[in-house]
Amino acid sequence: METxxxxxxxxxxxxxxxxxxxxxxxxxxxxxxxxxxxxxxxxNEKVVYVTDTEPERxxxxxxRTKLQLHGYxxxxxxxxxxxxxxxxxxxxxxxxxxxVQTLRTELAxxxxxGYRAMRWTTDNSWLLxxxxxxxxxxxxxxxxxxxxxxxxxxxxxxxxxxRRCPPDRYAALQDTHEVLIEDDPRFDDGTxxxxxxxxxxGLRIEGELDHARQTRFAEELxxxxxxxxxxxxxxxxxxxxxxxxxxxxVQYAADRPGGDPVVLDDxxxxxxxxxxxxxxxxxxxxxxxxxxxxxxxxI
Amino acid sequence: xxxxxxxxxxxxxxxxxxxxxALPFLREGVAAGDRVMAATCLGSExxxxxxxxxxxxxxxxVQADTWYAHPSRTLADCLARAEEAAGQGxxxxxxxxPVWTCRAPLEVLEWQRAEALANVALAHTGARLLxxxxxxxxxxxxxxxxxxxxxxxxxxAQAVPNPGYLDPWAYNAACDREPLPPPPEHAxxxxxxxxxxxxxxxxxxxxxxxxxxxxxxxxxxxxxxxEVMTNATLHGAPPIHLRxxxxxxxxxxxxxxxxxxxxxxxxxxxxxxxxxxxxxGLWAVRLLCSHVQIRTGRGATVVRLRxxxxxxxxxxxxxxxxx
Numbered sequence: 001m002e003t004x005x006x007x008x009x010x011x012x013x014x015x016x017x018x019x020x021x022x023x024x025x026x027x028x029x030x031x032x033x034x035x036x037x038x039x040x041x042x043x044n045e046k047v048v049y050v051t052d053t054e055p056e057r058x059x060x061x062x063x064r065t066k067l068q069l070h071g072y073x074x075x076x077x078x079x080x081x082x083x084x085x086x087x088x089x090x091x092x093x094x095x096x097x098x099x100v101q102t103l104r105t106e107l108a109x110x111x112x113x114g115y116r117a118m119r120w121t122t123d124n125s126w127l128l129x130x131x132x133x134x135x136x137x138x139x140x141x142x143x144x145x146x147x148x149x150x151x152x153x154x155x156x157x158x159x160x161x162x163r164r165c166p167p168d169r170y171a172a173l174q175d176t177h178e179v180l181i182e183d184d185p186r187f188d189d190g191t192x193x194x195x196x197x198x199x200x201x202g203l204r205i206e207g208e209l210d211h212a213r214q215t216r217f218a219e220e221l222x223x224x225x226x227x228x229x230x231x232x233x234x235x236x237x238x239x240x241x242x243x244x245x246x247x248x249x250v251q252y253a254a255d256r257p258g259g260d261p262v263v264l265d266d267x268x269x270x271x272x273x274x275x276x277x278x279x280x281x282x283x284x285x286x287x288x289x290x291x292x293x294x295x296x297x298x299i
Numbered sequence: 300x301x302x303x304x305x306x307x308x309x310x311x312x313x314x315x316x317x318x319x320x321a322l323p324f325l326r327e328g329v330a331a332g333d334r335v336m337a338a339t340c341l342g343s344e345x346x347x348x349x350x351x352x353x354x355x356x357x358x359x360x361v362q363a364d365t366w367y368a369h370p371s372r373t374l375a376d377c378l379a380r381a382e383e384a385a386g387q388g389x390x391x392x393x394x395x396x397p398v399w400t401c402r403a404p405l406e407v408l409e410w411q412r413a414e415a416l417a418n419v420a421l422a423h424t425g426a427r428l429l430x431x432x433x434x435x436x437x438x439x440x441x442x443x444x445x446x447x448x449x450x451x452x453x454x455x456a457q458a459v460p461n462p463g464y465l466d467p468w469a470y471n472a473a474c475d476r477e478p479l480p481p482p483p484e485h486a487x488x489x490x491x492x493x494x495x496x497x498x499x500x501x502x503x504x505x506x507x508x509x510x511x512x513x514x515x516x517x518x519x520x521x522x523x524x525x526e527v528m529t530n531a532t533l534h535g536a537p538p539i540h541l542r543x544x545x546x547x548x549x550x551x552x553x554x555x556x557x558x559x560x561x562x563x564x565x566x567x568x569x570x571x572x573x574x575x576x577x578x579x580g581l582w583a584v585r586l587l588c589s590h591v592q593i594r595t596g597r598g599a600t601v602v603r604l605r606x607x608x609x610x611x612x613x614x615x616x617x618x619x620x621x622x
Contacts, residue, residue: 191497210496211529240500242525247578270518277372277519277586278579279379282571 009184010035017155018148019179024199033060046115048079048106050086050122096140120156128165141176202232208240225252236266253285263289308449309431320453328392329357334384337394338366367398370413371585381424391426414448415470488542506543519587527602531556552604560595
């Protein structure tokens, strides 16, 4: 059901990408945007950020960038455009055409300014929870996709706060983006990928986990298990889990402060069958979570 | 409650003897509020239900061929129920009539081993086990074997100690005294100098997919092979050899290394203690495969994993190739 778009780690964003970043809180947004900004600023790429937030308070502006902020804005490597200048008409209403025009204008200047590419980003959450006509927003996104898609110079990331926008409006907006942006994996060697998830907090493990990568998994699991509340392990893309990996899950689940569980979501049939055989009663602290294959919620 | 654990064999010649031993055992359990189970064949179940009358409702009957499907899984299942009952301040009382007919010699050996190990695994739960053995149907060797694996024999209303009862671990060691036959000439295999578990699984899966092994059994085998190979790498000594072959109705996967194994680990014959998170290693491997054989000593450790292959359905394969 999640096949129409490409999931891309933020450091893999490339020109032509029109991506959406659904974030679940400031921590996730800061992590992703920090990579997005520093990859640009360190690689002679320009960032155009449409926001009413002051540059020094932008998400993803780390202490190091903050020190050089003046230089970046002076040289127009970081351009912060206020909403009223970027996308509001004279009466303060959302003006989609103006937003697209702003993007095109900034893009046209990029080459002359000596930057090899332009990264465009804005937080769209305010467009989704207000009284703004959704069709206007969708139309605007289509226009932006039309400007970004064929370009070899621009990549766009639209941020959306999942907590603040209604699911139907979010789904409609996501539909207009071809790329889903997410945090860089904590680990990825082609065989095993470990991605931190935020809502719910936990890890997604993809590929195959056996002794060869156990240490790395243990490190990530140890970190995540320090968080309060239930921790979720998304196993939907896990092809193989060895007994050592299962032992780690059992061990960390049993040792969690406060006795909160480790929830195993979307267990693949082969992993579920191993656990069933051994017996869930032997794994205090591990519980079986949602199963999207069985028709549960799709996020 | 641990003193109360008992594991008795009830050799019987006919129905009268069977009921004379089984009925008091079950009735006593019902009266005491035990969790009472009877894993028997359908014939015995009908006899018992008739004789028990209303008390039969408080006995959980399960079919013996379902209950006795896999030695390690049955032992684990039995232990789980015994511990659950003990946790509720009750005890498990099981009348268990093992299935012996149609078993290959290797299977018989594993069931006898399970009978012996039940004495160790269940002792702390206070469970009471009574195992009827039909003297008419079963070979004399099986009954003689039962006297080595059950501390007591039931005769009429009496339980008498078995003089031939062996320490379970001594019995277990005797089960593995015979060396394993060498792998067949046609076995597929190789020496592994650099263990790449990912590649190894792909190799085993390729081999297995040429057989009738169902996908779920293959996935379990892959977990088992990965564990055994990981053990060989971490605790064994090079060189490591992997061999794969098929036998009638089984796929066999062997991992051999040049290390000597310290037998103190118990080779995963008993489940890890359930009061704390134990490590699922060889014990889980035994659950995942149909049959596991381990031999170690004199500079070699061999672990042989066997999974059952369903028979080829001849009619289907014929219709697949129309003339």
